Amino acid sequence: MTLTTSGETTVSAPLLYEASRRAIAQAAEDLWPGRGAVLGPQFPGVTSYVCQVLVDGQELYAKYPWLSSSLVSILRGARGTWADVKEAQEPYVKSVDLVTRREYQHLEFLQRLRRPRVCETAGFRGGVLFTRAVAGPTVAEELAVRPWDTAPLLDSVLLSLRELHGEEGARYLRQAWPINERSVVDVFARKFRGPVLRGAGAGQARG
Ligand SMILES: Nc1ncnc2c1ncn2[C@@H]1O[C@H](COP(=O)(O)OP(=O)(O)OP(=O)(O)O)[C@@H](O)[C@H]1O
Numbered sequence: 001m002t003l004t005t006s007g008e009t010t011v012s013a014p015l016l017y018e019a020s021r022r023a024i025a026q027a028a029e030d031l032w033p034g035r036g037a038v039l040g041p042q043f044p045g046v047t048s049y050v051c052q053v054l055v056d057g058q059e060l061y062a063k064y065p066w067l068s069s070s071l072v073s074i075l076r077g078a079r080g081t082w083a084d085v086k087e088a089q090e091p092y093v094k095s096v097d098l099v100t101r102r103e104y105q106h107l108e109f110l111q112r113l114r115r116p117r118v119c120e121t122a123g124f125r126g127g128v129l130f131t132r133a134v135a136g137p138t139v140a141e142e143l144a145v146r147p148w149d150t151a152p153l154l155d156s157v158l159l160s161l162r163e164l165h166g167e168e169g170a171r172y173l174r175q176a177w178p179i180n181e182r183s184v185v186d187v188f189a190r191k192f193r194g195p196v197l198r199g200a201g202a203g204q205a206r207g
Pocket residue numbers: 043044045046047048049050061063119131132133134135138
């Protein structure tokens with residue numbers, strides 16, 4: 001997704017990005033104290049602020065979400081002013097609905113299951129998910145180079161998920177962390193409107 005910032009946005013992009021980088025730098029310092037983590041430039045993502053981070057020469061990716069909404073929605077003011085966003089972000093980072101917490105738990109589960117192949121987690125702290133860099137081109141880059149191979153490429157992605165579809169997959173996934181969001185409509189609504197808060201104090205996570 002391309003973000004055009006030629007016009008004024010309701011929330012200032014530099015403020016949002018600086019706050020994201022502060023959260024990532026703090027999380028890296030907490031997880032790997034004194035190891036001098038170095039943050040790279042922002043990496044294009046849809047939902048979260050993503051950038052590379054070098055820790056002891058190891059290349060990681062850091063991912064930090066704002067209220068589970070797409071960054072574009074936040075900048076456009078879908079969750080209010082910058083002050084509103086910052087206020088709501090504090091409890092959100094501690095909630096079980098935090099998307100990076102869910103992603104961390106699911107990646108760990110799939111690693112143990114050994115299929116489909118997923119990137120390795122490096123750590124999770126303060127809402128920031130760190131994963132180890134996966135080498136090679138993305139599916140999007142592959143599609144741009146070989147558009148005539150679109151069908152087999154997308155098939156190959158789905159094929160690796162086949163075992164998780166159907167009864168057998170449902171059995172495996174029963175052991176995974178439960179999620180409340182189980183439909184495309186829910187995912188879409190969250191990205192553009194933000195998480196649904198189920199009652200006061202709902203969904204506070206452990207640790
Ligand atoms: N561990 C990793 N190795 C290689 N590339 C990565 C890694 N993590 C993230 N990236 C790159 O950063 C981009 C953005 O990350 P990601 O897709 O996780 O964020 P997002 O688009 O904000 O979230 P989501 O896709 O869950 O809505 C990815 O498309 C990918 O190109």
